[in-house]
Amino acid sequence: MEQSTFEKLGIQTSVLGFGCMRLPVKDGEIDRDAAFDMVDYAYKNGITYFDTAWPYHHQTSEPFMGEALKRYPRESFYLATKCPVWLCKTPEDFERIFNEQLSRLQTDYFDFYLMHSMTKERFDNAEKIGIYDLIRKKQAEGKIRYVGFSFHDKLPVFQEMLDKHSWDFVQIQYNYIDPYLLDADKLYDELEKRNIPCIVMEPLRGGFLSNLPEKFTKIFTDYDPNRSVSSWGLRWVASHKNVKVVLSGMSNMEQLKDNMSTFSQPFALNPQEEQVVEKVVEAIKAVDTVPCTGCAYCMPCPFGVNIPKVFSIYNNYKMFQFAHKTKDEYFNQLEAEHRADLCRNCKKCMQACPQHIQIPDLLKAADTEIRQVTTNL
Ligand code: SF4
Ligand code: SF4
Numbered sequence: 001m002e003q004s005t006f007e008k009l010g011i012q013t014s015v016l017g018f019g020c021m022r023l024p025v026k027d028g029e030i031d032r033d034a035a036f037d038m039v040d041y042a043y044k045n046g047i048t049y050f051d052t053a054w055p056y057h058h059q060t061s062e063p064f065m066g067e068a069l070k071r072y073p074r075e076s077f078y079l080a081t082k083c084p085v086w087l088c089k090t091p092e093d094f095e096r097i098f099n100e101q102l103s104r105l106q107t108d109y110f111d112f113y114l115m116h117s118m119t120k121e122r123f124d125n126a127e128k129i130g131i132y133d134l135i136r137k138k139q140a141e142g143k144i145r146y147v148g149f150s151f152h153d154k155l156p157v158f159q160e161m162l163d164k165h166s167w168d169f170v171q172i173q174y175n176y177i178d179p180y181l182l183d184a185d186k187l188y189d190e191l192e193k194r195n196i197p198c199i200v201m202e203p204l205r206g207g208f209l210s211n212l213p214e215k216f217t218k219i220f221t222d223y224d225p226n227r228s229v230s231s232w233g234l235r236w237v238a239s240h241k242n243v244k245v246v247l248s249g250m251s252n253m254e255q256l257k258d259n260m261s262t263f264s265q266p267f268a269l270n271p272q273e274e275q276v277v278e279k280v281v282e283a284i285k286a287v288d289t290v291p292c293t294g295c296a297y298c299m300p301c302p303f304g305v306n307i308p309k310v311f312s313i314y315n316n317y318k319m320f321q322f323a324h325k326t327k328d329e330y331f332n333q334l335e336a337e338h339r340a341d342l343c344r345n346c347k348k349c350m351q352a353c354p355q356h357i358q359i360p361d362l363l364k365a366a367d368t369e370i371r372q373v374t375t376n377l
Helices: 032-044 061-069 091-104 120-129 131-140 155-164 184-193 205-210 214-223 229-238 253-262 271-285 307-320 323-333 348-352 359-374
Strands: 003-006 011-014 016-019 049-051 078-083 110-118 144-151 169-173 198-201 243-248
Touching (some): 003 243, 049 243, 110 131, 205 307, 214 271, 229 271, 348 359
Parallel strands (some): 144 169, 169 198
């Protein structure tokens, strides 16, 4: 397993990190036998970075990982978990949750501790309660080694967080398609400029980049039929020199072994391979999608439709044609009261849209197409 050096922190970890948010599941719960096998295989073959969080698997990921990892010497791996800042309304809440996390994970300390899934609203609330100072206090007590945050908002909020406090590392979403859909390149550049180690989540965009339609997959396999489609996405991310750990939320042994083989040898893309990825990106960008930037100027809709979210799900479908994932995004992750079928064609949103999108018409098209392609799944 290739290793990564955090020069700033003076440590080495495996480049591939084991994300514990998509462990194998049976009857709605973590499939313990299968998950134990995966953790054991990962550990015994050189993965030293394990990433969990309070809410993963309905709060059962942390207790499970506590059980799985206690069988190994504590100093032989790096353990990352996250503060659910949205549950911390007072300093006492933080204290209670932090102690519960230590107990769930059966440890005296966390190597990496993150403020979880930060947005402007969450950061402002965390600042009011003083969560950053509380976390640094835990670090001074030896209960945390490195302090960071994971992020899901726009560049100005990112810069505000970086300006306001010092951070030992930061975790962002990054993959070869996000620079065109999100601010991902700008976030990465900001970390590199400030010499803050970067940990990457969603290198395969929640599975979209592992399940590409045949016309995109073919570009990769024509160049090298022996490499998996996923390996291209992982290698693209890891080729960035300030990316220290690439997290992958693996759900079965096959995925784990494929990802581990990607990082069991030098992985940086050569110039020809970079061009292959660029070709795939251009092909994906050429797909006819709704030109929604996610700015949310059209919100709120008086009838509750989450317009940017619907268009994001629809665009994902149009680009990646991954119907199972679309079904999950539209019918599980998006509540019924925010779906496109609630649009009453009042046109209020259209006056606010800088892209001049025919919002009601396209919402109707999105809802119809998504229902058609997911009906029999
Ligand atoms: S046209 Fe539809 S989406 Fe737009 S504001 Fe009216 S109900 Fe909401
Ligand atoms: S205002 Fe237009 S571009 Fe912005 S989120 Fe709404 S539909 Fe998308």
